[in-house]
Amino acid sequence: MSSTFGTLLKVTTFGESHGKGVGAILDGCPAKINLSEKDIQKQLNRRRPGQSKLTTKREEADLVTILSGVERGKTLGVPIGLYVANKDQRPDDYKTMQSIPRPSHADYTYQTKYGIRSASGGGRSSARETVGRVAAGAIADKFLYEIFRIEIVAWVHAVGEVEASHVDEGVISREDVDQTIVRCPDGPAADKMVQLIDNVKERDDSVGGIITCVCRNVPPGWGEPVFDKVEAKLAQAMLSIPSTKGFEIGSGFAGTRMFGSQHNDPFVLKEGRLGTTTNFSGGVQGGITNGEPIVFRTAFKPPATISLPQTTVDFEGRKTVLEAKGRHDPCVVPRAVPIVECMAALVIGDFALRQQFRQL
Amino acid sequence: MSSTFGTLLKVTTFGESHGKGVGAILDGCPAKINLSEKDIQKQLNRRRPGQSKLTTKREEADLVTILSGVERGKTLGVPIGLYVANKDQRPDDYKTMQSIPRPSHADYTYQTKYGIRSASGGGRSSARETVGRVAAGAIADKFLYEIFRIEIVAWVHAVGEVEASHVDEGVISREDVDQTIVRCPDGPAADKMVQLIDNVKERDDSVGGIITCVCRNVPPGWGEPVFDKVEAKLAQAMLSIPSTKGFEIGSGFAGTRMFGSQHNDPFVLKEGRLGTTTNFSGGVQGGITNGEPIVFRTAFKPPATISLPQTTVDFEGRKTVLEAKGRHDPCVVPRAVPIVECMAALVIGDFALRQQFRQL
Amino acid sequence: MSSTFGTLLKVTTFGESHGKGVGAILDGCPAKINLSEKDIQKQLNRRRPGQSKLTTKREEADLVTILSGVERGKTLGVPIGLYVANKDQRPDDYKTMQSIPRPSHADYTYQTKYGIRSASGGGRSSARETVGRVAAGAIADKFLYEIFRIEIVAWVHAVGEVEASHVDEGVISREDVDQTIVRCPDGPAADKMVQLIDNVKERDDSVGGIITCVCRNVPPGWGEPVFDKVEAKLAQAMLSIPSTKGFEIGSGFAGTRMFGSQHNDPFVLKEGRLGTTTNFSGGVQGGITNGEPIVFRTAFKPPATISLPQTTVDFEGRKTVLEAKGRHDPCVVPRAVPIVECMAALVIGDFALRQQFRQL
């Protein structure tokens, strides 16, 4: 298992969905940053279950405790321990599923890899693991803003077939995003998304979606080619989030259908330094930031755990019909918005720390 | 700069496009693998420029020398040094471009990051850097096949608007792929692709494309969640290839428009162990392989260097028109096929080495 | 700060001496190992303050809680969270020292590096940080014994000028070592050591010492040359323990005064495989284990915090006399014995996981 991420800004997460609790250690955070639990709680609240009718009914306040690394409201430059106790575990919900691996879930693969797995729920493969990422990422987010005025904002771009339009990447804020419970800043689209998720939920089914994220004010010259290009580490970070199946930056897959003469971003002079008139590059060229907003999208599949009966086999290979219990989201994207932001902050924060006297 | 990739199977590349040469060190390759330059040359030949009318005219035989790590035809378990001399450098082609950063290329970002850049061509940001990756990846590819019968095959799925159909991921071979110079195994689509590239080339323009890759016979239980999920490391690997803008695995972005009841892959008994009837998961669940083929796609943008005049500014911000010289591919995907395969082999090879007594 | 150690078996520690608590995350532990808090507590008890008249009077039961990674008494192959609450903090003891950096302590260097430091005690530089290492190392120790019968035993070799003799590295056990409160298995030497420490304590002074450690039954062929030689990682691990100033393996510094003809360890046939008649190599050759016991020594300086008045300067450079308060050990080696064992277990455990199909 690889529960540590980052080169200089390192996050290590721990905890299972139905164990004692979940959390993270963030090592490498600069010293003397103002930090309290309140700063972290904001993002945890946006991630927590039970926040709206669109999410699982599992009731978790997800209150974070800072175990170490902060004294008198300031970071010490040492590891910050973060802990959230689990409150609403219901291991019994999973008893009938013990012998049947849920299709498209990680029951079978964990059992095959480790020869054992968490008796209840997804254990470590559960999205509950992301509590630690969000707590740690909220700190990265804070120091990136405090030191560099970097702003990271994600929102729901699509739920199923419903897509948002008209989102201005240059000004959109988290407040804008939180105007709707589905976290889509395009009102009419948001309404349709809510309706679709409601509908899917009623049918005991689930549906996928897409999140767009923008990182503004990242200075040009950040990122570490060849293998740790900005887009490469963002791609790893996003594909490490449970339920993700795709990542694209700038023009992405649509860009493959363009000609170079359309796709190239011409340079112009902008506020004393070079900028581009279009941003098909998505803020990175050759793995290094160019000062334009970093814009990327992440694809989330429909959640695997559904209550609809599914014909499948048990671990012994015997045909059976599974009707999954447990409390699950019909669509993960509204709650995944802060997860995407926090993983982006961990990536950008690591590049911030790696960025230094590259030149005399 | 981060020119090293992998945890136990580590590749380190070096070399600039118009310097003395390019190469790689591969550390961690198992001992006693049969290996000669011929094994590596095969993939280098598929990557080399000048191999068909679709590619740049730069003439490079790209003959590899094994500098270390192999004795009497067998690997010693020690680092394998790989070197390819550059032959057809033409630094003079780049003189006029010294003062003008090519739009959507890495000239501006390298200059900003390092305060200096390769005087000619893309230096380290050039796709010529991937020679080292291909040489190293060809070795990973070989030991994965020799030890586990793992087969990795990539092909061109799309060029611009032209898409392939009818490719059987279960049987497609590199020989099939190499039937056409564009490396698309769907004949009629291949014809259209060739025509499109020809056309684009004539217009001094460029076009993007998509590569699909399948990894067959990867045993179930491989991969390292949480942050080094198979899909996460593949995503990093693919997005680290020059000109890439997107990655998706299994159902990918299209999967976001599906319902869970459609998307879930039901289990069945297959040859004595559990398999699935569909493969929307793309061979991984929870970051761990499930024994089904790993299938993923990578998006390549249209090459940035085109000879068409482009209105832009120079490094000083003065408006100018750039007509890029140099010899460049109108479309990178035909030559990128072995690069995708070799990066996939490096990822899977690393997981092979990390896979071990996870359980008693 | 680098609070993570290991390649596949990774420990991450957190916590300050006078904060809420201390702990560690151990990632990479194999699945299905029997594990309970009792297994870990044993080593923590040997490390805890207040265990004998030789140690600091700080009263800490150091009871460990497993936060994650273990279910129904078995490891899941996922990160194991370990936490020990601090009980007997006395931040007030340190108030007068706020403006005076203790000589040979880390107050000055932390302040210089981070521009801030823990207001009380050593914070992160305190040996209290090693609680997390011991908790994590105790788990490595357990699986090394359960899977490979590897035995790791350390003891006090010297306190000040008093040295032990006659310790049989082949059979010495932790029970033998714990016969005396100073953890020296040579009775007469132990008596003198106790007397010396008593004496030093009365004088408000401190004294150094040496710990020897043996790792038995480590299979031949483990270790990763070139840079991660067994002796190199052991050296890093030992020199990362607070108060250490030296490391030697096998013949060590004394071996520099020998001739090759004396120093070389001749091979003989031993129980079906090659062994050596002497062990000046200390169980490693070329960075790889040879199957003989790994034997190494670590030097600990006299603790820096003493109550004797010291002439020094404050942070502003003004001359002053410091009489340090706080509760400190007059000699750290008796309590450092389990720390050395646990760090050795983390090193050997990591090599165990990295050891695999190096050859076909």
Added chain:
Amino acid sequence: MSSTFGTLLKVTTFGESHGKGVGAILDGCPAKINLSEKDIQKQLNRRRPGQSKLTTKREEADLVTILSGVERGKTLGVPIGLYVANKDQRPDDYKTMQSIPRPSHADYTYQTKYGIRSASGGGRSSARETVGRVAAGAIADKFLYEIFRIEIVAWVHAVGEVEASHVDEGVISREDVDQTIVRCPDGPAADKMVQLIDNVKERDDSVGGIITCVCRNVPPGWGEPVFDKVEAKLAQAMLSIPSTKGFEIGSGFAGTRMFGSQHNDPFVLKEGRLGTTTNFSGGVQGGITNGEPIVFRTAFKPPATISLPQTTVDFEGRKTVLEAKGRHDPCVVPRAVPIVECMAALVIGDFALRQQFRQL
């Protein structure tokens, strides 16, 4: 095998003693450093065989070629490829030794680990591997001096029982060290050392020694506690050099016999910042530099390959007498001086790059 070292300044070495050549890739070197082969050759010349009557007769000019990373005399911030061809291989010398593992050499352990080994000489375990380290370290040494005026100087402190005295760590230079072929700046001791090595050589035997190294002008506040303390990474670096058996910093093992009241380094005001009157700490406190010279010693065993007949067994366990051929040093320390300096430079160089906005 782990042939890569460093977090941001990464060196990767390759090559066997009797293969085509040896070399290294240095990644992370800052851009715009003046660099030519001459800068590197200086240290390689001090390491090369055949430089005096004290060394092996193997004739190697060890001329280095820069393969990449430097253009018009300046570093580009990209990987620097370094290559030295082997010229004087004599694989035949090793034929008779193929079936007999040399005592205290790595033949047996490599064979056990990899199931195969270099047919001639030590292959990768040979000190010839350090050519790559010296080439890469010479570059680190250069930028540390150019940017920070850091000076790293090592010398032979002891050969066998002969010890140097009276070396002023504050002013000693490489020129001083190179006054004698044994690289001991204490003339009378140097004479005795030369005599001892001559004598040992005549007897076909070998002898060990100790090297002291000082790093001056390292700014205070460098280093990464907890696990990457300056002393911990130096210890790993030194113990990764072939033939080393011990490391100590500052007071080292002798410091264990001191009392705290003697050992503590009192602070005083020195040139506007805090310094210490003594330096038993060896320039580091709590793993972080304090601005005083970093002083450490490394123990080298007598070389294992001697021509004196040795009673041992072959790989099958049959008793035999080995008279080793090959050309070997009777004592490695004179040639190891630049290796120690270059490894120290790689360690300090990495900390330089990791040192940055730790505080606002």
